[in-house]
Amino acid sequence: MSADPKLQIEKLLQAALASVAPEHVSTPIHLERPKQAGHGDFATNLALQLAKPLKRNPRELAALLLAELPASGQILKAEVAGAGFINFTLAADAKTVVVGEVLARGAAFGRGASKGVKVQVEFVSANPTGPLHVGHGRGAAYGASLASVLDFAGYEVFREYYTNDAGRQMDILALSTWLRYVALFGIEVDFPPNGYQGDYVLGMARELRAAHADRFARISAAQILEGTPGLPDAARKDDEAKDQREAHLDALISNAKRLLGQDYPWVHGFALNEQLGDCREDLESFGVHFDRWFSEKSLFDTGLVDRAVAELEARGHVYVQDGAKWFRSTSFGDEKDRVVQRDNGQYTYFASDIAYHLNKFERGFDRIIDVWGADHHGYIARVKGAVAALGLPADRLDVALVQFAVLYKNGQKASMSTRSGEFVTLRSLREDVGNDACRFFYVLRKSDQHLDFDLDLAKSQSNENPVYYIQYAHARVCSVLQQWGGDVSDLASADLARLDNERELALCARLAAYPEVVQNAASDYAPHQIAFYLKDLAGDFHSWYNAERILVDDEGLKLARIALACAVRAVLASGLRMLGVSALESM
């Protein structure tokens, strides 16, 4: 009884196929677990697939295959059904065997054999210019769960956060912090509307003052504003006004750099470290961990950006126009060519992204997964194009897009702009809803679906969140085991044949499906499948629990049922762990 029933049936079908249609032995055998209970434990559409090439009636073919199917003690019944399906019903002991397997392997049940494939998952990668908001939360929950699922499925996973610590956005943050800081000393200049306005900037300014007094404030408002174009009327929304605001901001930044001199990198670094530290702590509390925080700046420092662009040039994919260097991405499926180096000599963000991906490939990953917000979908073509242009295998790069999480507060859409400072932070969401419910809620839907996150609902009905349903099943098993008070290791000798009612066998079938669910979730990059599976498993358990008593007087039956409950607990804990949700022993 050691053989996996599914593999066993596949072999039997293979034999029948070889006998009925030897020229089609290579036809892949597809076994599915029917949704309808009346359709048995496994079903195959093999006859339907062969009907066309063999030009035969599918039901007749199914009957022929059935006739040639070798006998097996594991199969109770095999029959032709529907349009030409073959449905298999397993013998009871072939169904319950999984319980012993789960108890023996424990937390390792369902874990895929090592595939020897190195996968990098890069996710979140939010600009360190402010607190993470609820939109980042979805990327964090998805990426972390996906990484765990891949790990459990047998891949060697490396988790990475790409830090945009170079570039204009960081300069704007440093400037914003500095302006708030000098204001504390009475040096007032109009705060640029396109600067970072959140309260956290003021917080950093106060910290700066507490640690360094007026060290960075020995200047005047006139010096700060020197040579700037000034701000247009706040009401103006035309392009000219926008351009002027951007020019004003850039002038302020260059003044800050000049006035602060050696102190500017210090202020810049201070703001960066504050935000990065805050972000890291936020994610750690959320159960999201990274193997590496990769610095964009390091790509410039090590000369990799230069090398990447030079490599593209050497391969003839770069041309100069209007003083700028363009990558001919249209040759690789993009809709237009892209600038990699501006006419002022500065590299674009895209250039460092090319270098970053070159670096990823040079680190030897077999597969690279970028988890991006859906607003970045326009970048897929150019990044993949650049990878291909560098002569790298672009098919090893997958971009998983996570659709926006639109937050509803008081029935209204909540803004998520970091600049304006009006956004709901991930931290406040976690505090309101709780980490477990938060992690679960985020991955309860396909990543490519838009997500309406109703904050009021999540808060007010947090007790009705599906995560509690699963945690409750886990806690119930723990409670029963405690009342039993026996030694779990004794369960290995339980007579599983005592598990014979419909609900128990259904539960066994559910447990047996777990390894397949894990593999599917991994290959589809779809951790939500784990969440839905756990809901189903918990449902099967609650249903059984209400119908049958576990701690009965009959010692044999009791042991068998405890063994089943224990197996359910192990799989619940395994799945919850992958999703970053705690498996509570009591609640």
Next chain:
RNA sequence: GCGCUCGUAGCUCAAUGGAUAGAGUACUGGCCUCCGAAGCCAGGGGUUGUGGGUUCGAUCCCCGCCGAGCGCGCCA
């Protein structure tokens, strides 16, 4: 205007090209002298946006239309 991602029960969402499209929630009615009622059982709820096509078979693949979100910078 062009491109990407979508459109499934009142609401939030599932469904490797398979059989009668499923859960939760909300609504209705039952179940605690009995291992945890954050639970269980039963019920009503659908032309899968729409019109075609491919297929033995389409929520899924292809095309048109309607609608939603996002993107179309020498910003990141």
